[in-house]
Amino acid sequence: MKKGKITMIITIGIACFALVTVMMMQFKVVNETDITAIENMQETELKTELANWKTKYDEINAQYEEITQKIEEYKNDEKSNNEASKLVQEELEQTNTLLGLTDVHGEGIVITLKSGEDVTAISADDLLIMVNALKFAGAEAISINDERIINTTDIVDILDGSFIKINGQRILEPYVIKVIGNQSHMESAVTGNGGKVQELQTLGHTATIEKGDDIKIEKYNGEIETKYIE
Amino acid sequence: MTNKKIIAIILGVMCFALSLGVVVQVRTIKSTDSTIGQNQEANALRDEILKYKERYDNRFKELETAEKTLEQERQEATKNNSELEQAQQKITEGNKITGMTEVTGPGVTITLTDGKGIATSTLNPSQLIVHDLDVLSVVNELINAGAEAISINDQRWVLTTAISCRGNTIDINEQRIGAPFVIKAIGLPEYLSGLERVGGYLEYMKQDGVSVKLEKSNNITIPKYSGVINFEYLKNVEE
Numbered sequence: 120m121k122k123g124k125i126t127m128i129i130t131i132g133i134a135c136f137a138l139v140t141v142m143m144m145q146f147k148v149v150n151e152t153d154i155t156a157i158e159n160m161q162e163t164e165l166k167t168e169l170a171n172w173k174t175k176y177d178e179i180n181a182q183y184e185e186i187t188q189k190i191e192e193y194k195n196d197e198k199s200n201n202e203a204s205k206l207v208q209e210e211l212e213q214t215n216t217l218l219g220l221t222d223v224h225g226e227g228i229v230i231t232l233k234s235g236e237d238v239t240a241i242s243a244d245d246l247l248i249m250v251n252a253l254k255f256a257g258a259e260a261i262s263i264n265d266e267r268i269i270n271t272t273d274i275v276d277i278l279d280g281s282f283i284k285i286n287g288q289r290i291l292e293p294y295v296i297k298v299i300g301n302q303s304h305m306e307s308a309v310t311g312n313g314g315k316v317q318e319l320q321t322l323g324h325t326a327t328i329e330k331g332d333d334i335k336i337e338k339y340n341g342e343i344e345t346k347y348i349e
Numbered sequence: 350m351t352n353k354k355i356i357a358i359i360l361g362v363m364c365f366a367l368s369l370g371v372v373v374q375v376r377t378i379k380s381t382d383s384t385i386g387q388n389q390e391a392n393a394l395r396d397e398i399l400k401y402k403e404r405y406d407n408r409f410k411e412l413e414t415a416e417k418t419l420e421q422e423r424q425e426a427t428k429n430n431s432e433l434e435q436a437q438q439k440i441t442e443g444n445k446i447t448g449m450t451e452v453t454g455p456g457v458t459i460t461l462t463d464g465k466g467i468a469t470s471t472l473n474p475s476q477l478i479v480h481d482l483d484v485l486s487v488v489n490e491l492i493n494a495g496a497e498a499i500s501i502n503d504q505r506w507v508l509t510t511a512i513s514c515r516g517n518t519i520d521i522n523e524q525r526i527g528a529p530f531v532i533k534a535i536g537l538p539e540y541l542s543g544l545e546r547v548g549g550y551l552e553y554m555k556q557d558g559v560s561v562k563l564e565k566s567n568n569i570t571i572p573k574y575s576g577v578i579n580f581e582y583l584k585n586v587e588e
Contacts, residue, residue: 131360138367142374158395165394171523172401179408186415193422203426207436210423212585214443215509217578222586244486255511259583264378270447270508273493299583335367335586341414347454348497348535 211342219269219339223260227334228306230316233292235323243276243283246294249315250274253298256308260299260336264290267339286341293325302330377470409575416450445498447508448574452498454535457542458488459551462529464558470503474555479528481514483559484521486550487532488512494541496534502526505574522576539566 160168189206196203215221230249234240250261250268261268266285274285282289298305306328309316316326365388420441427433444450461484464477487490488506491499499506504521518527534541542565544551 121487128446135363135367138364142367142370160391162388162391162394165398167389169394169398169401172386172398172405175523175576176401176405176408178579179405179412181536182577183408183415186419189417190415190422193419193426197426202431202433203453204430204431207423207427207433207440210440211436214440214447216580216583216585217447217449218443219508223583225582225584226550227582247489247534248482249540251511251513254509255513258509259580271492271497272507272512273489275489275493301582343446345442345446347456347537348452349454 132269137260147316189339218343219260219267220343222335222338223299224297224333224335225259225295226302226332227260227330228302229329229334230296230298230309231325231327231329232294232296232319233325235325240280241292241294241319241324242280243274245286245315245319246283246296247274249296249309252308253296253300253305256300256304258298258300258305258308260297262297262336265296265337266290267337269339269343271343286339297334297336299334299336306330363454413573418470447578448498448505451550452535453568453570453571454497455538455567456496456533456535456565457468457538457544458564458566458569459491459532459534459544460529460560460562460564461487461532461554462560462562464560477559478517479559481512481519483554484519484530484532484540485512487544490544490550491532491534492542493538496536496541498535500533500546500571502531503572505572507574507578509578522574533569533571535569535571538567541565542562 136186165252189210192206193203196200196206212221216223232241232245246263253261263274263285266272266288269286270287274283276282277284277289284290284293310328311317317330319326421544423437423440427437441450443453461479463479484501488499488501501512501521504510504524504526507522510522515525518525519530520526542563543549545563546552551563
């Protein structure tokens with residue numbers, strides 16, 4: 120009697136253990152499949168996604184190699200007692216370019232906008248959407264009426280749209296948007312169906328695009344100050 | 350005898366529950382498998398994507414370490430020259446502003462979730478959804494309120510960041526993200542929380558039925574940019 124009971128308990132114990140183990144395994148599999156958002160993608164989408172990750176990897180890899188090389192150069196300079204000034208200056212120039220603190224030039228387009236007479240004036244949102252579309256198409260530098268668009272640029276309507284402020288500076292019509300980047304990419308980003316230039320024209324505003332082989336964009340002329348980031 | 354019966358019943362119920370659990374799980378996996386296993390080529394592509402993702406993640410971690418080493422080397426190399434030291438400080442500071450390093454500080458976290466309300470005749474169902482332009486407007490208002498660093502679902506807002514719509518999701522820094530959108534910003538929390546003011550964009554979104562949550566915090570961490578900014582067409586004007 121006692122022996123039979125023990126056997127039964129052991130058997131049941133093993134059965135329960137086996138079941139729980141299977142459940143755990145299954146939970147894990149379900150979790151893992153959930154991590155990837157790619158499971159429902161179609162083949163063409165997957166190809167784009169793969170190309171995307173390849174590019175991202177290549178870019179980050181190139182950056183890694185560049186940084187590693189810089190580290191070596193600093194180390195070599197120390198050994199040979201060279202002044203590190205050239206290296207530091209180079210790095211500072213790169214940083215300043217990213218900050219928008221250097222005058223730049225290159226191929227691109229110039230968009231000129233003027234509000235139509237009997238329609239609601241061009242708004243800050245119109246400019247914001249235009250800038251976003253240009254960035255999406257790969258714009259490398261943008262200015263509106265010589266106000267450089269940097270990563271902390273805001274474009275806002277003041278006094279219910281009576282004028283627009285960019286970087287805290289009041290700007291007036293006509294709005295001259297200078298863009299450096301691939302000319303045809305920049306142009307197609309704002310023209311065609313759904314393009315902002317097209318849309319503004321349809322609404323009755325004046326919007327023109329000019330291509331340029333050497334467009335100059337001035338540096339941001341304010342101070343970039345930070346108080347809170349560490 | 351009654352004792353035995355009770356044990357038998359309890360065991361029976363337990364076994365039933367466990368079996369049920371297993372069946373549910375097996376079925377779940379089967380259903381995910383059916384989408385995964387459509388064809389071999391797609392599976393091969395998925396494997397390849399995961400492989401590159403992993404390679405990217407590993408390289409990215411190495412890059413972060415290398416950048417810290419570079420900063421130490423730069424500090425070491427410039428410490429005996431006040432002019433160079435100043436330049437090195439500008440680089441370090443600049444990297445924080447441009448999004449090339451992780452930053453921390455006080456600020457706010459704004460969470461935007463698609464509305465769950467039922468679309469009525471007065472409420473367009475599309476209004477319940479968070480759109481690319483909503484996120485763009487919130488970022489613009491945050492900058493206007495003095496934000497010094499911003500991220501959207503951990504994608505750092507940098508010079509070249511654009512937001513675009515792609516069906517139910519949006520693309521930021523060429524990365525696809527979906528709702529809920531968690532926007533973090535570092536700056537003076539009192540100013541940044543001013544986005545909740547009457548007539549502000551957040552209120553406008555709330556009226557549309559989108560769920561909006563704003564939380565102040567003294568310690569917000571915003572990651573570094575996940576990509577690299579390369580210029581192909583732009584050159585600095587030689588002075």
